Amino acid sequence: MEHERFWSKRDIWYEILVLFAISTASAAVLMVPEEERLVVILLTLPVWAFMASLWFFTWYELKEDHLYARSGPFVERIPYDRIRSIRESRNMWSSMALSRDRIEIRQHDKGFVTGTTYISPLDKQRFMELLKSRCNNLQE
Template sequence: MRFNSKKDFWIGLLVWLVIGGGFIGTIFSGQWAIILVMLLTLLFFAWIWFGTYYVITNEILIVRTGPFKWSIKIKEIKTIKKTRSPLSSAALSLDRIEIKYSKYGYTLISPIEVEAFTEELKKINPNIQVKV
């Protein structure tokens, strides 16, 4: 089952204004190498913005953000709790959940439907402690 990432308006506005504005500014510079670098940067952030989601399979939680992908064994998930941590993560919103797994592993994600997401995980691993 696929869950899309929640996206904060202000994060999108900030990222798109800075990168889009930088790209438009470089077009007027006429320097093709810089234009190419800015275009690639714009495409990279578009890939992250539109390609951040989470997939729950029978045994694995797949966290995808653009070209990056993590796999977490659902049976190893210990806790899920709400957080507003601004740490870099596969989340496009500050309305996040922290998933702790294995001995020291954790990730921050921001599914739109947090309750449905946690229910699906608990169907596979009922031992998960949810503090949402």
């Protein structure tokens, strides 16, 4: 079984949020006196790094026996046998998605909060077809 990577779809609102966070952090660096600039750079560097990691490192891979979801520094591995349902969603819950055009994945034996993952693959329909074909315990 091949491993295929699907990049996250990105909504314009998310692009604006990332640019705003980076611009605000950059403006803070430029607004302080020069002798304090190094301290401000060191304080804002984590903001830049975090936002850049979300932007450049959000993807989903269909591995041999599990779905691997990565969003910046956050990683989740969901075994196919634990997946209970897969459906389209447009909610705004905190997630590993960069778009409102999402897929909701629910797991067996877990509650709503800890057992629900939202992702937003660019090719959503193809991703859903491939994921469903690997999940033997769907209850849809």
